[in-house]
Amino acid sequence: MAQQEVREGWRTGFGFILAAAGSAIGLGNIWRFPYITGQHGGAAFVLIYLLCVALIGLPVMLCEISLGRHTGRNPVGAFRKLNPSSCLLAHLFGAGIALCGVMALLMKSWGWGGLLLLIGVLIFKYRWTLVGVMGVVAGFVILSFYSVVAGWTIGYVFKAATGQLAFETMEAANASFVGFIGHPGWAILCHFLFMALCVVIVCRGIRGGIEKVSKLLMPVLLGLILMLIVRGLTLPEAREGVRYYLSPDFSKITPQCILQALGLAFFSLSLGMGAMITYGSYVSKGQNLFKSTLAIVGLDVLIAFLAGLAIFPAVFALGFKPDVGAGLAFVALPAVFNQMPQGLLWAFVFFLLLLVAALTSGISLLEVVVAYWVDERGWTRKKATLVFGGCIFALGCLCAASVMDWTHIQPVQRALTTMFGRTKDSFFDTMEVVSDWMLSLGGLLIALFVGWIWGVRRATNEIRQGSENFADVHLWSVLAGLKDDPSHNSDVHVITLASVWGVFVRFICPVAIVIAFLNTIGWLELKGPETIPEPEPAAIELEAETEAP
Numbered sequence: 001m002a003q004q005e006v007r008e009g010w011r012t013g014f015g016f017i018l019a020a021a022g023s024a025i026g027l028g029n030i031w032r033f034p035y036i037t038g039q040h041g042g043a044a045f046v047l048i049y050l051l052c053v054a055l056i057g058l059p060v061m062l063c064e065i066s067l068g069r070h071t072g073r074n075p076v077g078a079f080r081k082l083n084p085s086s087c088l089l090a091h092l093f094g095a096g097i098a099l100c101g102v103m104a105l106l107m108k109s110w111g112w113g114g115l116l117l118l119i120g121v122l123i124f125k126y127r128w129t130l131v132g133v134m135g136v137v138a139g140f141v142i143l144s145f146y147s148v149v150a151g152w153t154i155g156y157v158f159k160a161a162t163g164q165l166a167f168e169t170m171e172a173a174n175a176s177f178v179g180f181i182g183h184p185g186w187a188i189l190c191h192f193l194f195m196a197l198c199v200v201i202v203c204r205g206i207r208g209g210i211e212k213v214s215k216l217l218m219p220v221l222l223g224l225i226l227m228l229i230v231r232g233l234t235l236p237e238a239r240e241g242v243r244y245y246l247s248p249d250f251s252k253i254t255p256q257c258i259l260q261a262l263g264l265a266f267f268s269l270s271l272g273m274g275a276m277i278t279y280g281s282y283v284s285k286g287q288n289l290f291k292s293t294l295a296i297v298g299l300d301v302l303i304a305f306l307a308g309l310a311i312f313p314a315v316f317a318l319g320f321k322p323d324v325g326a327g328l329a330f331v332a333l334p335a336v337f338n339q340m341p342q343g344l345l346w347a348f349v350f351f352l353l354l355l356v357a358a359l360t361s362g363i364s365l366l367e368v369v370v371a372y373w374v375d376e377r378g379w380t381r382k383k384a385t386l387v388f389g390g391c392i393f394a395l396g397c398l399c400a401a402s403v404m405d406w407t408h409i410q411p412v413q414r415a416l417t418t419m420f421g422r423t424k425d426s427f428f429d430t431m432e433v434v435s436d437w438m439l440s441l442g443g444l445l446i447a448l449f450v451g452w453i454w455g456v457r458r459a460t461n462e463i464r465q466g467s468e469n470f471a472d473v474h475l476w477s478v479l480a481g482l483k484d485d486p487s488h489n490s491d492v493h494v495i496t497l498a499s500v501w502g503v504f505v506r507f508i509c510p511v512a513i514v515i516a517f518l519n520t521i522g523w524l525e526l527k528g529p530e531t532i533p534e535p536e537p538a539a540i541e542l543e544a545e546t547e548a549p
């Protein structure tokens with residue numbers, strides 16, 4: 001039953017922008033973006049990433065925020081409020097999935113069969129509300145592994161502070177990293193600390209918790225990253241790293257890396273699971289949603305870009321290779337910092353930066369789950385935060401105990417294998433892959449819902465409130481600065497920001513996401529004219545060791 005009390009909202013529009021940017025800026029920007037850029041040859045990948053963010057991420061984010069503000073609810077409540085009483089598309093979709101389930105059952109694939117049948121029936125019954133439910137479930141799944149990685153950053157901040165990160169070689173750094181994440185006790189303790197921080201902040205609510213912390217931590221984050229950039233750029237030989245990062249080599253671009261850039265853009269902008277619907281639901285009607293979206297996306301891109309600028313010059317200046325993969329932050333960088341004067345201080349600054357970024361994202365993931373129980377089930381915020389913070393902690397313990405293999409939780413592996421067949425390398429990997437699927441699917445469904453079901457017209461009417469230029473001024477007049485000139489501002493506008501946005505939401509975004517989605521689930525393998533160069537032998541060893549010690 002929906003609760004009808006007045007909901008809390010952001011104190012200021014700026015507070016919302018900082019909190020939403022805090023959600024977007026996280027491990028995706030500072031950990032994943034630089035290492036994926038490193039693997040794909042630098043600047044050209046950065047350009048592709050920027051295009052994905054601008055052409056796909058931005059329109060979808062505007063969908064989410066406007067859905068949130070219009071309904072003033074969590075993702076489930078938002079879709080429930082706008083759910084059409086009957087929807088042919090949803091019924092066809094539900095029937096199709098249920099049919100796939102029956103076929104799987106006939107082929108004796110009990111786990112997949114049962115799951116698909118259940119989902120099909122649920123789609124038939126609840127239609128689009130299920131997109132919101134998927135968002136809440138995704139919040140659960142993502143935070144369970146996200147907080148494990150965030151926990152490592154707490155461990156590394158501590159290690160840097162106590163002088164335990166002085167590695168002479170990358171092999172030593174790798175051995176230490178593998179030892180650390182492979183020790184369930186440490187990993188779980190750090191994961192607990194991170195979850196506890198998230199719970200305390202979310203418990204304090206929107207203004208007193210999330211907004212306050214974001215206003216405090218976002219400037220800290222910017223300060224820390226600027227310190228690292230100044231340090232990196234003033235090293236001798238830093239120029240090579242800057243050149244690698246800033247001069248594009250388009251021969252390195254393959255379809256594969258375009259799709260990876262799109263996936264990364266989704267993850268990094270916190271799209272596809274309703275985090276922005278939830279944050280948008282606390283925004284006041286007067287706020288300019290279009291400009292806010294631009295600011296959030298701009299800040300997210302800026303920080304990802306600056307993270308690269310902080311990391312690559314230092315990596316090159318000290319003679320390391322940029323393409324070591326996922327171990328870049330936790331393995332290569334400690335070794336890089338160790339060769340600088342006051343290396344431990346810089347390692348401390350870097351891991352603190354990573355922790356701050358992860359924290360403002362972690363609270364947004366928890367808030368999605370909490371908002372659902374508060375809005376729809378009438379729970380108090382404190383109870384919802386404690387109960388679900390605890391549940392996510394428990395699920396995260398499974399991830400923490402099985403980052404590299406299933407040794408510590410073999411019964412879980414047996415159960416999953418019996419139900420779904422082959423399992424991934426570890427529970428941690430499984431959760432990461434499940435969340436990738438959920439974000440792509442969620443993003444697609446949100447764009448389809450706004451474009452075709454709720455409708456661009458109604459969405460535009462929502463965005464119009466507070467954004468005068470969005471739908472009522474010709475796009476060229478806006479861009480040319482002539483929006484106040486009556487002769488350029490007639491009553492009939494063919495091209496406005498709103499009309500361009502509508503075309504993206506209805507056609508371009510869904511098609512692009514379907515392609516990326518099919519690629520994520522492995523049904524579409526695009527091959528480029530050139531294959532990505534094999535990583536250096538050292539990098540292979542490093543990855544192999546990290547995955548299977």
Ligand code: PHE
Nearest residue numbers: 024026027028029267268270
């Ligand atoms: N955007 C966050 C990051 O870059 C991760 C995230 C994904 C947060 C989805 C919320 C929702 O790290």
